[in-house]
Amino acid sequence: MLRKIMVTAAMLAAFGHAYAAVDVNTANEAALRGIKGIGPAKAKAxxxxxxxxxxxxxxxxxxxxxxxxxxxxxxxxxxEGLAVGPAGAAAGAQAAAPAQGKAATATAAAANAAGTQKSGAAVVVKK
Structure with a gap:
């Protein structure tokens, strides 16, 4: 059980950046640099x-x-999570929903591979 919780927590941490969109019109330099692919020079520009x-x-x-x-x-x-304006942030939140489904699928697959399920039944995740 503890192993299953650890696997789930690790997967959520890995996909956590996909859930938050950074609005380019309101973000500070640190928030922009948090986006993979934006360094100090690009954030400053x-x-x-x-x-x-x-x-x-x-x-x-x-x-x-x-x-x-x-x-x-x-x-x-x-x-990677960059949005332009409120409409872009809403689209980023909608784009994160499929990523959440992928995270659940990956978590279930990892749990099956690790043999952590006690019942031995396969986990089926519908998209």
Missing amino acids: ILEERDAHGPYKDTADLSKRVKGMGGHTVERLQA
Whole structure:
């Protein structure tokens, strides 16, 4: 039982970053640097552009205004939890729901592989 709890906790910790979207219009430097793929220089460039010209309207606006932030880069950062505005944060929360299902599936698979289930029955997780 303890082993099952430990496996579940480890899986939730691993997928925890997918549940929180960071809004580029309200985030500070530390929050931006928390996104995989954004370092100190990129976070500084994002903040300086936002301070100089106001909030970003959408991902296309972010791509145009910040050097080195092309469309593919912004898409990758969105997958890591970057959002543009309240609508982007809501989309990030919806995108986290499938990740939660994957975490449950991975946790069940890990529990089956470890042989921690006492009944010996297979765990079926519906998506």
